[in-house]
Amino acid sequence: MAKDHVFLSSFRCFCFIIALLSAFSFVSFLFWFQYSVPCYSMSRVIPQNQNQPIDLLSFPSAWNHLSFPQGPPPKLLKIALFVKKWPDRSHAGGLERHALTLHLALAKRGHELHVFTTSPPNSSFPRYSISNLYFHLSKPTAAGYLDQALVWKLFQTQNLTGRPFDVVHTESVGLWHGRSRNLTNLAVSWHGIAYETIHTDIIQEILRNPEEQPAYALTERVAKVVEEVKFFPSYAHHVATSDHAGDVLKRIYMIPEERVHVILNGVDEEIFKPDASKGQEFKQKFGVSESRSLVLGMAGRLVKDKGHPLMFEALKQMHMENDKFRESTVILVAGDGPWGSRYRELGSNALVLGPLDQAQLARFYNAIDIFVNPTLRAQGLDHTLLEAMLSGKPVIATRVASITGSVVVSEEMGYVFSPTVESLKNALYRVLEHGRGVLEKKGQVARHKGLQLFTATKMAAAYERLFLCISKDENRKEDYCQF
Numbered sequence: 001m002a003k004d005h006v007f008l009s010s011f012r013c014f015c016f017i018i019a020l021l022s023a024f025s026f027v028s029f030l031f032w033f034q035y036s037v038p039c040y041s042m043s044r045v046i047p048q049n050q051n052q053p054i055d056l057l058s059f060p061s062a063w064n065h066l067s068f069p070q071g072p073p074p075k076l077l078k079i080a081l082f083v084k085k086w087p088d089r090s091h092a093g094g095l096e097r098h099a100l101t102l103h104l105a106l107a108k109r110g111h112e113l114h115v116f117t118t119s120p121p122n123s124s125f126p127r128y129s130i131s132n133l134y135f136h137l138s139k140p141t142a143a144g145y146l147d148q149a150l151v152w153k154l155f156q157t158q159n160l161t162g163r164p165f166d167v168v169h170t171e172s173v174g175l176w177h178g179r180s181r182n183l184t185n186l187a188v189s190w191h192g193i194a195y196e197t198i199h200t201d202i203i204q205e206i207l208r209n210p211e212e213q214p215a216y217a218l219t220e221r222v223a224k225v226v227e228e229v230k231f232f233p234s235y236a237h238h239v240a241t242s243d244h245a246g247d248v249l250k251r252i253y254m255i256p257e258e259r260v261h262v263i264l265n266g267v268d269e270e271i272f273k274p275d276a277s278k279g280q281e282f283k284q285k286f287g288v289s290e291s292r293s294l295v296l297g298m299a300g301r302l303v304k305d306k307g308h309p310l311m312f313e314a315l316k317q318m319h320m321e322n323d324k325f326r327e328s329t330v331i332l333v334a335g336d337g338p339w340g341s342r343y344r345e346l347g348s349n350a351l352v353l354g355p356l357d358q359a360q361l362a363r364f365y366n367a368i369d370i371f372v373n374p375t376l377r378a379q380g381l382d383h384t385l386l387e388a389m390l391s392g393k394p395v396i397a398t399r400v401a402s403i404t405g406s407v408v409v410s411e412e413m414g415y416v417f418s419p420t421v422e423s424l425k426n427a428l429y430r431v432l433e434h435g436r437g438v439l440e441k442k443g444q445v446a447r448h449k450g451l452q453l454f455t456a457t458k459m460a461a462a463y464e465r466l467f468l469c470i471s472k473d474e475n476r477k478e479d480y481c482q483f
Contacts, residue, residue: 225252265459391447
């Protein structure tokens with residue numbers, strides 16, 4: 001009996017140990033799965049009950065997460081767009097590039113597009129071979145904005161020609177809120193709001209040289225936020241281009257959630273895609289030596305608020321203190337602005353390429369190993385990050401809410417840094433330490449996320465569905481606001 005008791009106790013102990021090991025293995029697997037498997041598909045899981053339709057106007061996440069039908073539109077819309085400036089070639093800000101990418105895609109889908117914008121001062125207006133795309137040009141004001149009285153008259157004329165507009169879209173305040181308050185079929189896209197910019201002002205003040213006078217921007221910005229909170233409700237529907245901006249519009253600006261919709265920016269996936277041969281040709285064209293084992297890339301306006309003083313100082317210090325970094329890296333800078341000449345002071349380590357058109361920009365992304373965006377602007381969703389990711393490149397970006405909340409959501413697709421020289425240097429040194437092999441893997445994850453969320457197709461499909469939902473049609477049988 002004693003032997004049996006000992007055996008039974010030993011057996012129970014053995015079973016207990018096996019159970020513990022099994023439990024530990026399962027927990028270890030969960031831990032490994034959570035932190036080792038790419039989280040791009042887990043970052044924002046949207047539970048969907050097939051028997052329960054989604055009310056799109058109250059959908060809490062970005063519409064890019066939803067898969068809308070890719071067939072022909074159920075109805076062709078007549079759309080009015082108000083945008084301060086239509087982009088010309090390679091000179092365009094994010095707002096204009098968004099207008100170009102989105103509305104060309106909608107026109108190609110068959111919708112009738114009427115663009116109300118300013119006439120260019122010193123160049124010819126671009127031409128498009130799309131018969132259902134119309135431009136209504138007007139002379140800009142002295143400040144470069146749309147002349148609201150003139151553009152409203154043009155709009156009313158077109159609204160009485162043929163059938164009325166089904167939907168009206170304004171990029172930011174392209175259409176003044178005093179004109180928009182009675183348009184229930186209107187959506188405004190915000191690419192930056194004053195509340196977000198407070199973060200930018202704080203950064204600028206921290207980085208200000210002691211010799212410079214304080215800008216007093218923070219005091220002015222608070223007044224701007226109050227002004228926006230007062231007039232934003234004049235727009236019927238609001239499209240936030242980042243998750244963070246959507247939250248601010250609901251929580252700080254107190255706009256009802258059924259009037260706030262998050263649709264993340266998208267870029268043309270047919271232009272921005274991996275192509276190693278084109279990248280190699282680009283490097284040969286600009287004389288990038290094969291001895292350089294790391295190619296960094298930057299693109300956009302080379303101005304202060306895009307973080308270029310910060311980037312220049314970080315690179316200058318690293319070249320002085322680290323021989324390996326200086327000898328093995330080269331920086332390709334696409335864009336124009338006052339900091340272009342400063343980058344040239346780095347000698348052969350920096351090639352300033354000037355502004356590039358989209359085709360050249362696509363080759364540029366394929367030529368680099370990682371894309372760096374040192375922006376100090378804590379607003380909007382920068383298109384260059386999305387273009388780099390769709391091109392299969394990892395990114396380094398400033399730790400601001402719009403970027404970390406919607407784009408670089410994990411280290412598996414890139415790196416983030418606080419807007420200080422030391423933090424940026426640490427991120428760049430990590431890139432140098434990791435090398436091309438690690439960067440290529442991160443680039444694959446970045447592209448996967450880009451294809452999930454940041455394509456022009458995904459963006460256009462989401463806007464099309466929103467426009468169908470809010471369009472005026474008393475005879476409409478289908479409720480496009482249900483998904």
